[in-house]
Amino acid sequence: MKSVIVLGGYGGFGARLSKRLAADGWAVLVAGRNAAAAERLAAELPNAQPLVVDRNGDLRSALQAVRPFLLIDAAGPFQGSGYQVVEACIACGVHYIDLADARDFVCGIGRLDEVAKAAGVAVVSGGSSVPALSGAVIAELSRGMEEICSVETSISASNRATAGASVAAAILSYVGKPVRLWHGRRWRQETGWHRLHVQDYRVPGRVPIRRLVALADVPDHDIVPSAVPGKPATTFRAGPEFAFQLLTLWLLSWPVRWGWVRSLSPFARWLLPLQKLSARLGTDRSAMAIEVKGISEGEPVVGRWTLIAENGDGPEISTIAAHVLANALAAGRLAPGARHAAG
Incomplete structure (x- = not known):
């Protein structure tokens, strides 16, 4: 039985991941700063124990004490974060996977490739909806195309899929901030949470979803081009389920764009209570869509993929890739080295 530390293992994403790993036979260490929350979840799972640890504290001591096979960071936020958790894992010979979707963090993980290889440790960043799941879908949709012209991706979360503090901080970190996009064969500067678009999500046999979405900053913007x-x-x-929620952030983005406010990140603590007040409203349906346009045999073609998650299962999507990667690592199918999860 291999052991895994799940940082933030009792959180919105971490708890789901901890439950599925435990069901697969992993010895799960439900880790975080909240001892009571870790103990409650660990008591519900087979072969699980709580572990009180701070990802920004002395992580090496904890790793040396429990000697896990793998650490999965489901805590974050990764925006503006350094690689101290990854470096601690490499130093202690512990494999590492995270659920990061922070552009700079995920795309910069390769700088640790040589040291990870030397330690015999596999490091995979972005084992989440992006860039792991999105990368797999883009690769499949692109099959048979000689040239890819454009890739458009969107995710819309159910209002009942309550976001944690790290998710709120991640969103607010780029609202109103410059976002670098590859368009028209050159890099352009756009604004986070602008470029509003009405997205239709359609799957045969399901009630379609139509929601407003806005520009987010993710690793795919660098990785795909x-x-x-x-x-x-x-x-x-x-975007969130309700258009008024998105439009409120769009309005708040302008003071940031104009330089009146440095960032909306400090307001994350106000966003969470407001979101929780409306959590009972709306539906329990989330969705993700990817459209790839390209050229095949000289003719334009379009590939579309849509996922609709019912019954509040939307947050599971963000943890699927890390779960699959963990089991692949346990089976010896991931080579040492540091890389992002796309591909």
Whole structure:
């Protein structure tokens, strides 16, 4: 039985991941700063124990004490974060996976490749909806295309899928901030949470969803143009269930864009209570869509993929890739080294 530390293991994403790993036979250490929350979840799971640890504290001592096979960071936030958790894992010979969607963090993980290889440790960043799941879908949709012209991705979360503090901080970190996009064969500067778009999500046999989404800053904006043939124009948008929630953030983005406010990140502590007040409203349906346009045998073609998650299962999507990667690592199918999860 291999052991895994899940940082933030009792949180919105971490708890789901802890439950599924425990069901697969992992010995799960439900880790975080809240001892009571860790103990409650660990008591519900087979082969699980609580572990009180701070990802920004002395993590090496904890790793040396419990000697896990793997650490999965489901805590964050990763925006503006350094690699101290990853470096601690490499130093202690512990494999590492995270659920990061922070552009700079995920795209910069390769700088640790040589040291990870030397330690015999596998490091995979972005084992989440982006860039892992999105990368897999883009690769499949692109099959048979000689050239890819554009890739557009969007995610819309159910209002009942209550976001944690790290998710709120991640969203607010780029609202109103410059976002670099590859469009028209050159890099352009856009504004986070602008470029509003009405997105339809349709799956045969399901009630369709239509929601407003806005520009978010994710690793795909760097990874797709650099890795996909044709250097396609790339856009990723996201949004909550209710348009008024998105439009409120859009309005608040302007003071940031104009330089009146440095960032909305400090307001994350106000966003969470407001979101929880409306958590009972709306539906329990989340969705994700990817559209790839390209050229095949000289003719334009379009590939579309849509996922609709019912019954409040939307947050599971963000943890699927890390779960699959963990089991692949346990089976010896991931080589040492540090890289992002796309591909």
